[in-house]
Every structure is written in C-alpha cells, then in structure tokens.
Amino acid sequence: MKDKTEVNRIAVFERVIAVLQAIQTTPVASTSELREQVLPDLSLRSAQRYLKGLERAGYVSQKLDAGWHRGDARYFLTEKAKQLFGVQG
Structure with a gap:
C-alpha cells in the first residue's frame, strides 16, 4: 500500500x-480559465500563486494584456x- x-x-x-x-490546448489560457478547467478547488489568488510557482520553475510564461481583468494573466x-x-515550435 502506498503511503x-x-x-x-x-x-x-x-x-x-x-x-x-x-x-x-486552451486558446486563451488565462488564470480564470485555468482555474475553471483544472484548479476549481483553488481561490483565484491561490491559482495565481500556483501558476506563479510554475512560472518560477520555468514551465510557463505569462503575458498581461492591457485589456485584461486585473490579475487575469494569459499563460503559455x-x-x-x-x-x-514533444511539442514543436
């Protein structure tokens, strides 16, 4: 049995x-969209911190666009x- x-x-x-x-796979992978899809158990602020951790680890980058809601970054x-x-490009 696993511990x-x-x-x-x-x-x-x-x-x-x-x-x-x-x-x-999400055309516009924003904080709120990712929270809705795969992080529904987290508050918006917790989802932001989680994604920031993935950014610091070098797995994602974010872009803030002028027209976006505050704190709703788009991730790549x-x-x-x-x-x-194995994604190319």
Whole structure:
C-alpha cells in the first residue's frame, strides 16, 4: 500500500501535468480559465500563486494584456514544458 506522502506527491505531479496540458490546448489560457478547467478547488489568488510557482520553475510564461481583468494573466508553455510533451515550435 502506498503511503500518504507518495500519494500526495503523485497528486501534485498529476495537477502540474493537467495544468500544462490545459495551457497547451486552451486558446486563451488565462488564470480564470485555468482555474475553471483544472484548479476549481483553488481561490483565484491561490491559482495565481500556483501558476506563479510554475512560472518560477520555468514551465510557463505569462503575458498581461492591457485589456485584461486585473490579475487575469494569459499563460503559455515555455520550451522546457514543450519538451515534456514533444511539442514543436
């Protein structure tokens, strides 16, 4: 039987993969869109912090556009993340 720590680590890994896949397949992968799709258990502020962590780790980059709601950045996969999925370009 798996211990609780191992199960938690797997859950964290699966969440990261789900977020990266959502960014890859969502035309406008904004904070609110990603929260709705794959982070529904997080508040908007927690989702922002989570995505900021993925940005600091080098898996995503964000762009703030002038017309967007405050704090609703748009996310893109970095080359590091694209390599995980074998994405070209």
